[in-house]
Amino acid sequence: MARIRVGLVGCGFVSELHMYAFRRVYGVDVEVAAVAARGDRVVDFARHHGIPKVYRSFAELIADRELDVIDICTPPNLHAEMIVAAMQAGKHVICEKPFAGYFGREGDAQPIGKYVPKALMYERVLEEMDATRGAIEHTGKLFMYAEDWIYAPAVTKTAEIIRATKDKILFMKGEESHSGSHAAHAAQWAMTGGGSLIRMGCHPLSAILYLKQVEAKARGETIRVASVTGDVGNVTASLKPEERTYIKANPVDVEDWGTLTATFSDGTKATVLSGDMIMGGVRNLVETYTSGGSLFANITPNNHLMSYQTSEEKLASVYITEKVDRKTGWQYVCLEEEWTRGYLQEIQDFMECAATGRQPLSDLALAYETIKVNYAGYWAAEEGRRVVL
Numbered sequence: 001m002a003r004i005r006v007g008l009v010g011c012g013f014v015s016e017l018h019m020y021a022f023r024r025v026y027g028v029d030v031e032v033a034a035v036a037a038r039g040d041r042v043v044d045f046a047r048h049h050g051i052p053k054v055y056r057s058f059a060e061l062i063a064d065r066e067l068d069v070i071d072i073c074t075p076p077n078l079h080a081e082m083i084v085a086a087m088q089a090g091k092h093v094i095c096e097k098p099f100a101g102y103f104g105r106e107g108d109a110q111p112i113g114k115y116v117p118k119a120l121m122y123e124r125v126l127e128e129m130d131a132t133r134g135a136i137e138h139t140g141k142l143f144m145y146a147e148d149w150i151y152a153p154a155v156t157k158t159a160e161i162i163r164a165t166k167d168k169i170l171f172m173k174g175e176e177s178h179s180g181s182h183a184a185h186a187a188q189w190a191m192t193g194g195g196s197l198i199r200m201g202c203h204p205l206s207a208i209l210y211l212k213q214v215e216a217k218a219r220g221e222t223i224r225v226a227s228v229t230g231d232v233g234n235v236t237a238s239l240k241p242e243e244r245t246y247i248k249a250n251p252v253d254v255e256d257w258g259t260l261t262a263t264f265s266d267g268t269k270a271t272v273l274s275g276d277m278i279m280g281g282v283r284n285l286v287e288t289y290t291s292g293g294s295l296f297a298n299i300t301p302n303n304h305l306m307s308y309q310t311s312e313e314k315l316a317s318v319y320i321t322e323k324v325d326r327k328t329g330w331q332y333v334c335l336e337e338e339w340t341r342g343y344l345q346e347i348q349d350f351m352e353c354a355a356t357g358r359q360p361l362s363d364l365a366l367a368y369e370t371i372k373v374n375y376a377g378y379w380a381a382e383e384g385r386r387v388v389l
Helices: 013-022 041-049 058-062 076-088 118-139 153-165 202-219 343-356 364-383
Strands: 003-009 029-036 053-055 069-072 092-096 143-146 169-177 225-233 257-264 269-275 283-290 294-300 305-309 329-333
Touching: 003 013, 003 058, 003 343, 013 029, 013 343, 029 041, 029 058, 041 053, 053 058, 058 076, 069 076, 069 343, 076 092, 076 118, 092 343, 118 364, 143 343, 143 364, 153 202, 153 283, 153 294, 169 202, 202 257, 202 269, 202 283, 202 364, 225 364, 257 364
Parallel strands: 003 029, 003 069, 029 053, 069 092, 092 143, 169 269
Antiparallel strands: 169 283, 225 257, 257 269, 283 294, 305 329
């Protein structure tokens, strides 16, 4: 059995999800052997998960010759530099979304989300992604894009049906929304590379791009994104302080509502929506309308278990689902959330890839195209026109 040693960068929310998945990999001997992060929390994180080595710097982590894979779970503005450094150190890389973004350059007017033209951001992001892609390909190591939606059972079954029917996808609609991020960096373009559209909308966008390529391969066609339109806004700006009890969004220079529509080269369409003001838990949805049917991938919420309860106190220790503000009343309880949302399958695929050298289902091409289309959406929204790719 192959043995893979992983080094984790970061110890936040997504790191917990990855750790849960690493412990459940089968057929590959996997050990998360090291973790690196600043601050004291990393020590508790390592102790809790039984990780033997703790590093205080990324440089120390990638210098560890025993590690085969580096799993990057840091804020987006650190991704590109870490990807290249880790791969040049001889490691395979897993990187959380988004793959890249515009985080500012010397001389930019501040805050950049308000003052740097999105057309310029688009141009700079493509330049950076091209450079990063070139560096990745030069190393010969694997790049694994941690897009869990590609592995979510509802999406993989959608793909299976499309392969079997070979039907033409006419329109897709995807959404990730919730009541807003608690993370301070989510409010700032310089840290996150955008607002709700890239922070959350990147998930349904990647799923849509993936499913369209599944269709193309099944039908023997070549399909690409031909053009993009978009619209964004800060819809919570109108709220009074006392009206922010449940909504966490408080943007500095990013959007808390966004939508983009992609037109494909075959004339078909897809729309992505994301919002930081949607109550009732996380909405992770992809609807696919084909020449032969309709497919609704309700990742969350779904109705595996519906609950009506009256006591918050009695439910204190019970997890219901992410981003709900209460546990009473009617609730859609998410069962095996790590499986439902694809984290287990994602890490399983990545570890098999690291052991065998094959390419992952969620790869560099998908990571690149997702960011390209997302930033085209920002450009289109700012200028109020269709951007042709």
